[in-house]
Amino acid sequence: MKVLLIGATGTIGSAVYRLISPRHEVMTAGRSEGDVRVDITSTDSITAMYESVGKVDAVISTPGASFFGPLAELTPERNEIAIESKLKGQINIVLLGIPYMRERGSFTLTTGITMDDPVKGGASAAMACGAVSAFVKAASLDMPDGIRINHVSPGLLEESKDKYSAFFPGFEPVPGTRVAQAYLKSLEGAQTGQTYRVY
């Protein structure tokens, strides 16, 4: 399959790349690295990415920033970080990507454990994940040409625990290699509208 992997150099993206690149033709896209450059906060940039890549069998999206910190410090402006990238960025990858997706292709987006098992400081991230999760479930009912759509919700990553463990007391870290398997399940499996939780 021809797979477009957006965010291929992040912790999750690179684990996904290692797992799927021996099995599929993978095109990578990222803000500063990759076969194609894309700024997912810009609809023009997303469209330019698809124009350059052409028709694909699957799109996997792993990027998305968000403000992490006390609610009292979460201003509407800081909340825009997650809205523009993790939320709108990922949803626009789908809305603008449908015309470039081959029949029975698939979209796999990324959410995270904060939507299910919230922590202090994680309201903005949770908001974006909750949005993507509910969008996927509803959009799966309405996709043309048998196109599937799922999302992977990773727990606290083993690789990121030094940076984030203070926010996630008692959360068991999961290795990127385990999380990557969920993307493979979405890519090569037959389900749609699913949340693949790796907690």
Add this chain to the structure above:
Amino acid sequence: MKVLLIGATGTIGSAVYRLISPRHEVMTAGRSEGDVRVDITSTDSITAMYESVGKVDAVISTPGASFFGPLAELTPERNEIAIESKLKGQINIVLLGIPYMRERGSFTLTTGITMDDPVKGGASAAMACGAVSAFVKAASLDMPDGIRINHVSPGLLEESKDKYSAFFPGFEPVPGTRVAQAYLKSLEGAQTGQTYRVY
């Protein structure tokens, strides 16, 4: 209690108003009617509303538009309708309202059944509801001064069934009077981080 009711003239808002106005001092806010005018898509307008109303014991938010229709017609621009009002509008009512909320006050936001029980055409609404739902759950852990936050998720409203029943086959309509009770539960009860489903 001094309660600020935003969206008081809508189907839900007016049912909430009838139920709570005999019990509390209710200030109403809306785009074109009410004690105060507010455009919830503008942070300046939300702040001006709070400046005009002053300290409150509770805020209830019932407004929020969204595009309802086939996914193929859901452009990024049409998706902005829900993002700007139902999603960001409601969340900014909280983020900008915290300084105006008295100790142990409460915010009650509005979501909807499409996030749990999706239908064709409802991806944009579901997205906004999922965002607000996950935000409420996470933000409740981090609210200052014992402030509570909940949301009410109404099913298909009896009063709106003529307009929407084609999108909701087999959904049992619920009367606005039942939905309004859930807002009263959030307002006068003690729970936080809850989803009050009225399906």
